[in-house]
Amino acid sequence: MRFDVLTLFPEMFQGYMGQSLLKLAIQNGLVEIHLWNIRDWAPGKHKMVDDRPFGGGPGMVLMPEPVFACVEAIRPLAPDPGQLILLTPAGERLTQPVVQELAQHPRLVLLCGRYEGFDERIRLGLTPREISIGDFVCNGGEVPAMVVIDTTIRYVPGVLGDADSLKEESHTETGRLEYPQYTRPREFRGMSVPEVLLSGNHPAIARWRREQSELRSRAALPHELDPGPRKEPDHEE
Secondary structure (H helix, E strand, O other): OEEEEEEOOHHHHHHHHOOHHHHHHHHOOOOEEEEEEHHHHOOOOOOOOEEOOOOOOOOOEEOHHHHHHHHHHHHHHOOOOOEEEEEEEEEEEOOHHHHHHHOOOOEEEEEEOOOOOEOHHHHHHHOOEEEEOOOOOOOOOHHHHHHHHHHHHHHOOOOOOOHHHHOOOOOOOOOOOOOOOOOOOOEEOOEEOOHHHHOOOHHHHHHHHHHHHHHHHHHHOHHHHOOOOOOOOOOOO
16 A cells, blocks of 8 residues: 655654554565655745735735645556545544445555645646545644544555554444453553453353443544434324
8 A cells, every 4th residue: 555645844744654553564565654845846946835814814824836736746656546635624523434434445645744835726726636634733634644544554464464453443344442451461550350251151241332332432432323212103003
């Protein structure tokens, strides 16, 4: 799977790319990440990429010219032009189903904003898919881009040591949170591992895990799991 990251701060990704599963995935040829500095496509001596908003207001806005030039230059560099993703608080929420959908693309082109955001003509002219990682505002699109990369590469065959670990994770097909996990020691500061996990009774363990998943999910996601009170009919049946 290939990622092209368009950003004003490509150096932010260097440490991230050199760690853990992503580092191994890159070394094993399962994932490619290409970093592109939007400023390289800015015209003029000073390579300006932003300017004051028309109509007034605080901050600076990313200009359309360097962004269009950057996108149009890098998309032909691979056989698949890729799915263009605009990281923005106004986009659709990044959920596990969306992650699974994005992971089906062989190439994602991630466009990271900064300052007060993008000139609206970037959205209108390039028609990207707009993605938000939550109802909050980051300083830029770089951290959200890392979140997109981190979540989607888990579905690339070979990235995870055990592909079965995807099946019972939180927010997967069941829509519920994962059950509690324990490891050694059996006792720690007065807290014990539940006896059922030490019993060797696999049906009982599976039942306990389902119950704990349900309890944890109802506590954390009550509105998503509870359909609400049943509406009574307006007439007698």
